[in-house]
Amino acid sequence: MREAPPPAPTCADLFLGFLTTGLCGFGGVLPWARRMVVERRRWLSAAEFTDLLGLCQFLPGPNVINLSVALGARFHGVRGSAAAFAGLMSAPTVIVIALGFAYHRLAAIPIVAHAFVTLSAAASALVLATAIKIATPLRERPIGALVGLATFAAVAWLRWPLPLVIVGAVPVSALLTWAVEARATVRRR
Amino acid sequence: MRQLAALAGIFAQLSLVAFGGGNSILPEMQRQVVQVHPWITAQDFAALYALAQAAPGPNMLVSALIGLRVAGVPGALVALGSLCAPSSALTFVCAGFWHRFHTRPWRIVVQRALAPVTAGLVMAGAALLVRTTGRSVGLDLLILVATALFLLTRIHPLLVLAAATALGASGLIG
Numbered sequence: 001m002r003e004a005p006p007p008a009p010t011c012a013d014l015f016l017g018f019l020t021t022g023l024c025g026f027g028g029v030l031p032w033a034r035r036m037v038v039e040r041r042r043w044l045s046a047a048e049f050t051d052l053l054g055l056c057q058f059l060p061g062p063n064v065i066n067l068s069v070a071l072g073a074r075f076h077g078v079r080g081s082a083a084a085f086a087g088l089m090s091a092p093t094v095i096v097i098a099l100g101f102a103y104h105r106l107a108a109i110p111i112v113a114h115a116f117v118t119l120s121a122a123a124s125a126l127v128l129a130t131a132i133k134i135a136t137p138l139r140e141r142p143i144g145a146l147v148g149l150a151t152f153a154a155v156a157w158l159r160w161p162l163p164l165v166i167v168g169a170v171p172v173s174a175l176l177t178w179a180v181e182a183r184a185t186v187r188r189r
Numbered sequence: 190m191r192q193l194a195a196l197a198g199i200f201a202q203l204s205l206v207a208f209g210g211g212n213s214i215l216p217e218m219q220r221q222v223v224q225v226h227p228w229i230t231a232q233d234f235a236a237l238y239a240l241a242q243a244a245p246g247p248n249m250l251v252s253a254l255i256g257l258r259v260a261g262v263p264g265a266l267v268a269l270g271s272l273c274a275p276s277s278a279l280t281f282v283c284a285g286f287w288h289r290f291h292t293r294p295w296r297i298v299v300q301r302a303l304a305p306v307t308a309g310l311v312m313a314g315a316a317l318l319v320r321t322t323g324r325s326v327g328l329d330l331l332i333l334v335a336t337a338l339f340l341l342t343r344i345h346p347l348l349v350l351a352a353a354t355a356l357g358a359s360g361l362i363g
Contacts, residue, residue, distance in 0.1 A: 061276020092246020118357025123239035151309025
């Protein structure tokens with residue numbers, strides 16, 4: 001026998017659920033959001049969550065922010081989106097602005113300045129690790145790896161503006177992906 | 190007022206090209222606020238991004254820190270709001286009919302085509318940050334070890350950031 005699904009969340013539930021998620025989310029909020037939505041509050045099944053996340057990863061914008069908007073919309077339209085978004089962002093925004101003021105005041109103190117030199121280096125390492133994780137699956141896709149390299153060169157080395165790179169790289173990449181995969185399908189037959 | 194309008198313009202544009210999430214727009218954000226509008230130095234950018242990573246919430250709160258530096262609290266709210274609003278509006282509109290196109294072949298091709306572009310963009314962001322922050326052999330070594338820890342162990346990232354901060358504060362590495 002299946003358990004009855006819990007009742008749909010109210011706007012207050014959405015706000016509070018995302019409030020705790022936003023506060024937990026050190027170094028990546030998305031895993032915490034999944035835990036809250038699927039495991040703890042059971043607003044969505046695991047499959048529904050993955051499907052909704054697919055939308056948020058497809059569209060531009062920070063994924064977890066898109067997720068709060070899409071989930072809120074699903075239950076209560078604009079009000080739901082606003083409640084979930086406000087829950088996710090309000091507390092971290094206040095905290096980060098306070099930290100920004102503190103940093104501005106304290107950055108002249110040598111010990112703080114030194115601490116920030118190494119913290120910044122470690123934070124770069126975190127982005128580098130993320131980049132390596134994202135790029136690793138491209139080993140299976142030689143053409144994809146070339147597109148990735150070209151994008152990298154255009155942005156990091158030539159310093160082209162991003163909108164230009166997106167407008168250039170995405171259609172080319174889509175065309176190549178489509179051509180390669182259509183050929184692979186033909187060969188399989 | 191002009192600063193606020195410039196912040197709004199930059200971050201609203203970034204919002205709509207952030208395919209693959211926030212990290213993909215790091216290089217363009219850096220280009221805009223360090224080169225195009227020389228508001229902060231590359232070192233400052235790396236420090237503010239580190240602060241946003243160490244704080245709770247999405248890393249894209251770095252937009253609030255940049256806005257704060259440029260135009261105080263109104264700047265912080267304008268930058269963050271401009272980064273969130275366009276993509277959120279688009280998500281809200283698309284959430285209604287995602288079920289109608291999410292199994293279409295073109296959707297799958299576009300998503301697979303975005304992956305290498307995103308990888309290149311995030312790698313470019315990482316390269317810019319590493320180039321800015323690896324200012325000595327000791328710091329390069331720290332970046333290498335930290336990257337290995339993030340990739341190969343299950344140690345919580347915040348612990349690694351805290352340990353690095355302590356190493357810097359104690360003067361052992363710098």
